[in-house]
Amino acid sequence: xxxxxxMKKIGFSQLCVYCYQICTLLPLPYILVAPGYMGLLTHRxxxxxxxxxxxxALPRAETLALSLLYRHTASERAVxxxxxxxxxxxxxxxxxxxxxxxxxxxITQRALAGLLGADLLLRVLPFPCNLAFGWAASALGFAVEAxxxxxxxxxxxxxxxxxxx
Amino acid sequence: xxxxxKFTLNALLAVVLFFSAMIFFFTVTMVNLSDRLAVNEYIxxxxxxxxxxxxxxxxxxxxxxxxxMGTLKVEGDFGAEWGTFTAGDxxxxxxxxxxxxxxxxxxxxxxxxxxxxxxxxxxNAILRGxxxxxxxxxxxxxxxxxxxxxxxxxxxxxxxTVGREDITVRYLDPGTAEVIYSVPDDTALQPxxxxxxxxxxxxxxxxxxx
Numbered sequence: 381x382x383x384x385x386x387m388k389k390i391g392f393s394q395l396c397v398y399c400y401q402i403c404t405l406l407p408l409p410y411i412l413v414a415p416g417y418m419g420l421l422t423h424r425x426x427x428x429x430x431x432x433x434x435x436x437a438l439p440r441a442e443t444l445a446l447s448l449l450y451r452h453t454a455s456e457r458a459v460x461x462x463x464x465x466x467x468x469x470x471x472x473x474x475x476x477x478x479x480x481x482x483x484x485x486x487i488t489q490r491a492l493a494g495l496l497g498a499d500l501l502l503r504v505l506p507f508p509c510n511l512a513f514g515w516a517a518s519a520l521g522f523a524v525e526a527x528x529x530x531x532x533x534x535x536x537x538x539x540x541x542x543x544x545x
Numbered sequence: 546x547x548x549x550x551k552f553t554l555n556a557l558l559a560v561v562l563f564f565s566a567m568i569f570f571f572t573v574t575m576v577n578l579s580d581r582l583a584v585n586e587y588i589x590x591x592x593x594x595x596x597x598x599x600x601x602x603x604x605x606x607x608x609x610x611x612x613x614m615g616t617l618k619v620e621g622d623f624g625a626e627w628g629t630f631t632a633g634d635x636x637x638x639x640x641x642x643x644x645x646x647x648x649x650x651x652x653x654x655x656x657x658x659x660x661x662x663x664x665x666x667x668x669n670a671i672l673r674g675x676x677x678x679x680x681x682x683x684x685x686x687x688x689x690x691x692x693x694x695x696x697x698x699x700x701x702x703x704x705x706t707v708g709r710e711d712i713t714v715r716y717l718d719p720g721t722a723e724v725i726y727s728v729p730d731d732t733a734l735q736p737x738x739x740x741x742x743x744x745x746x747x748x749x750x751x752x753x754x755x
Contacts, residue, residue: 401554405561410698412565414646415572421646421697431698447705454644456699457569464565468558475555512705513698 392531392538393489397474399528403521404467406434411460432513436521439499442466444509486539493532500525573645587612588625590636593658597625597638607636607656618661624651628674630681632719634658637681639672640665648699653683655722666722667715669707673738678746680725681717684733716747728754 410431414420420427435443450459477488503510503522511518586599590607596615598608605622608615623629624639631637636656640663641649653667670685686707712733716726726747733742742750 398554401558405558407698408561408565411646412569414699415569418647421648421699428698432701435698435702443702444706447702450699450703451706454642454650456645457573459702460569461562461566464558464562468555468562471555471558475553509705512701 391478392535393478393485393492394475396492396528396531397471397478399524399531400438401467401471403434403437403524404463406437407431408434408460408464411456414456429517432517433520436513436517437524438521439495439525440502440510441499447509482539486536489532489536489539493529493536496525496529496532500529585613590625590629590631590638592631593636595636595658597623597629607638607661619656619663621663623654628672628681630675631658632681635719635722637666637672637717637719637722644699646699648697650703653681664722666717667724669704670715674743676716676743676745676747676750678748680719680747682742683715683717684712684738685715686712714742716750726751 407430410420410427413427435446438446446459446462449462450456474488474492478485480488500522503518503525513521584599584601587608588597590596594609595618596608596612597606598615599605599622604617604620606620607618607623609618610616622641622643624641627639629636629638634657636658638654638656640652640654642652643649650669651671652665653670653672655664655666656662657664667683667685670683673682673684676682711729712731714728714730714733715724717723718725728750745753
């Protein structure tokens with residue numbers, strides 16, 4: 381009961397933002413530790429699995445943008461800091477928008493839900509990039525994004541119900 | 546009203562950003578510094594007065610002229626070990642790019658020997674030599690052994706937008722550098738490559754694969 385009250389206080393949309401930020405954090409240890417232990421780059425290991433899961437769970441547009449950035453700069457540092465900065469900026473921006481006036485928060489939630497819906501649709505299309513990190517990571521990424529969409533829809537429904545009541 | 550400070554996820558990200566900037570830059574710089582040995586290798590390119598030079602004193606690249614006194618014509622990390630050759634006024638060679646963490650990426654480039662302009666013909670490919678009938682033979686998609694997407698998550702990320710993930714053997718026209726024949730072959734990076742592709746003419750390979 382206490383957990384439900386706390387979740388209501390946080391807001392399901394805020395949980396969705398947390399989900400995204402945590403997924404962004406997952407690949408970071410792999411890149412951060414790799415300069416010291418080059419063996420991490422040539423063997424499959426737990427950190428590599430975390431990397432796969434984290435990258436697959438990010439919105440497709442961001443993962444593709446990171447891949448393009450990596451190809452053009454050939455720099456893992458650029459990928460690392462772009463990922464971290466994007467997570468921080470998105471967290472700050474969305475946190476502010478979701479705590480703004482109810483109308484603004486609702487528009488933000490709708491926009492996010494729309495983007496996530498489009499992204500989920502993009503994931504099921506047979507593009508080779510959708511399976512770049514393997515079936516398991518792709519399925520988990522899809523599940524995380526579907527959960528985020530469900531959280532946003534729950535918030536939107538709740539807002540509509542309270543407006544009607 | 547007294548406000549109690551909250552440690553949010555955004556604050557955690559900001560802290561991670563700050564500390565990892567220091568750790569990352571420090572470790573990468575230290576690893577790069579510890580790798581630095583004094584080298585001055587000079588690999589001559591057959592039939593030309595050019596040479597590929599790796600040096601810790603001068604910039605790496607293609608030099609023209611006598612050893613150690615030559616002039617730098619094209620800067621970059623070029624590799625002559627897999628096969629480098631000239632056709633007319635063009636030089637075909639591999640160019641390597643190292644990422645921050647030391648992954649080696651490879652592209653096949655064509656260098657005009659009159660103007661020394663460099664043109665990337667096949668990105669993420671290795672020039673493996675010439676076949677018996679003289680066409681340059683390249684392998685695309687596989688890259689170097691340390692860059693196999695199956696073993697390396699970063700290479701999976703890199704390969705997401707490459708478009709050609711399958712390992713393919715490509716024959717180029719020596720004059721125009723256009724791909725004239727392609728054979729998808731997952732085993733192309735095996736040691737028997739020479740016998741299967743380089744010791745046969747293009748016609749024989751085409752007949753063998755048809």
